Amino acid sequence: MNHKKAILLMAYGTPYDLTDIMAYYTNIRHNHQPTPELYNDLVARYKAIGGTSPLAKITQAQADALQKKLNKTFPDQYEVFVGLKYIHPFIKDAVDQIASQGIQTIYGIPLAPHYSTFSTEDYHNRAKAALAAYDGIKYIPAKSWWENDDLIHFWSDQLTDLASLTEQETTQVIFSAHSLPLKIIETGDPYKAQIEANIHAIAAAADLKANQYTIAWQSAGRTGDQWIGPDFVEVAKDLIQNKGFKHIVSASIGFISDNLEIRYDVDIELKAAIENSGGTLTRLRMPNADEPLINALESEVERLYTMES
Numbered sequence: 001m002n003h004k005k006a007i008l009l010m011a012y013g014t015p016y017d018l019t020d021i022m023a024y025y026t027n028i029r030h031n032h033q034p035t036p037e038l039y040n041d042l043v044a045r046y047k048a049i050g051g052t053s054p055l056a057k058i059t060q061a062q063a064d065a066l067q068k069k070l071n072k073t074f075p076d077q078y079e080v081f082v083g084l085k086y087i088h089p090f091i092k093d094a095v096d097q098i099a100s101q102g103i104q105t106i107y108g109i110p111l112a113p114h115y116s117t118f119s120t121e122d123y124h125n126r127a128k129a130a131l132a133a134y135d136g137i138k139y140i141p142a143k144s145w146w147e148n149d150d151l152i153h154f155w156s157d158q159l160t161d162l163a164s165l166t167e168q169e170t171t172q173v174i175f176s177a178h179s180l181p182l183k184i185i186e187t188g189d190p191y192k193a194q195i196e197a198n199i200h201a202i203a204a205a206a207d208l209k210a211n212q213y214t215i216a217w218q219s220a221g222r223t224g225d226q227w228i229g230p231d232f233v234e235v236a237k238d239l240i241q242n243k244g245f246k247h248i249v250s251a252s253i254g255f256i257s258d259n260l261e262i263r264y265d266v267d268i269e270l271k272a273a274i275e276n277s278g279g280t281l282t283r284l285r286m287p288n289a290d291e292p293l294i295n296a297l298e299s300e301v302e303r304l305y306t307m308e309s
């Protein structure tokens with residue numbers, strides 16, 4: 001038996017190189033191969049950001065940094081593992097590894113700070129399904145951790161630093177998060193409400209007035225469903241073409257890492273739409289594996305410890 005507890009960090013996953021994209025996309029689509037058109041479109045987006053997403057390295061760096069920090073604060077108590085949804089190491093692989101080491105307790109933490117049935121709940125369900133093969137391993141799920149002060153201030157500090165820009169009447173901050181199909185929200189999912197509450201908390205911490213920022217949604221899927229809107233590209237174009245704004249500050253608070261939705265949807269797509277309308281874009285930095293994010297994860301570990309005992 002192993003007295004350590006496992007910290008299972010769970011994330012979406014990203015292709016490690018272009019040859020992984022077909023299998024990865026097929027997993028996302030519940031084992032249905034994408035059409036050649038959808039597949040080529042996704043390949044083109046990864047190629048446009050250099051062939052692969054920086055996400056894989058960032059996820060590993062987050063795990064390494066958290067391990068280092070926990071080793072310092074709570075020596076010999078925690079072992080950090082990574083489990084992914086759509087590519088190896090899968091959540092099941094991580095659970096098998098944890099079980100094979102004789103660990104008896106798992107704290108499951110999604111690397112997504114907002115709760116939704118689609119993302120965080122699904123991560124926990126995958127972990128629990130894998131645990132069904134083992135007896136007696138305790139699983140303690142993190143729910144949502146966007147309210148963490150380090151994380152809120154990570155965003156608001158950047159806005160405060162940009163005060164000379166954000167205070168101009170021609171500047172608007174667009175806060176965004178990944179859109180979801182409306183039908184998920186209509187079944188009572190708190191995701192949209194959490195994102196909005198998070199945005200108001202960041203705006204308040206940065207002293208933004210209501211007329212200095214807008215909430216919008218990004219990266220909606222290419223499906224027939226209706227998704228949460230308005231889309232941030234449409235919002236940005238309207239602000240510049242019809243409302244007299246010149247500068248957009250983009251704060252993509254629904255993610256914690258530089259990924260395809262940041263490097264492509266913001267840095268390429270949103271930027272082109274803004275510049276073609278005659279405006280400029282400043283994007284806030286992502287938390288990645290920097291100290292505020294690692295502090296937030298450590299706080300979450302401590303919170304789960306209190307809940308357990």
Ligand SMILES: CC1=C(CCC(=O)O)c2cc3nc(cc4[nH]c(cc5[nH]c(cc1n2)c(C)c5CCC(=O)O)c(CCC(=O)O)c4C)C(CCC(=O)O)=C3C
Pocket residue numbers: 011012013014015025028029042053054055111112118119120178179180181220221222254258259260261
């Ligand atoms: C809420 C949410 C998060 C945030 C929460 C969390 O992180 O869990 C997230 C993160 C991510 N999504 C990612 C990639 C993709 N998501 C897709 C498709 C979809 N995402 C959805 C939602 C979300 N996605 C949905 C409802 C779909 C439709 C299909 C379905 O119903 O399942 C597709 C298919 C093609 C396309 O539609 O673009 C891709 C390639 C990557 C990796 C990026 C990289 O490689 O850097 C990351 C971090």
Ligand SMILES: [Fe+2]
Pocket residue numbers: none
């Ligand atoms: Fe996604």
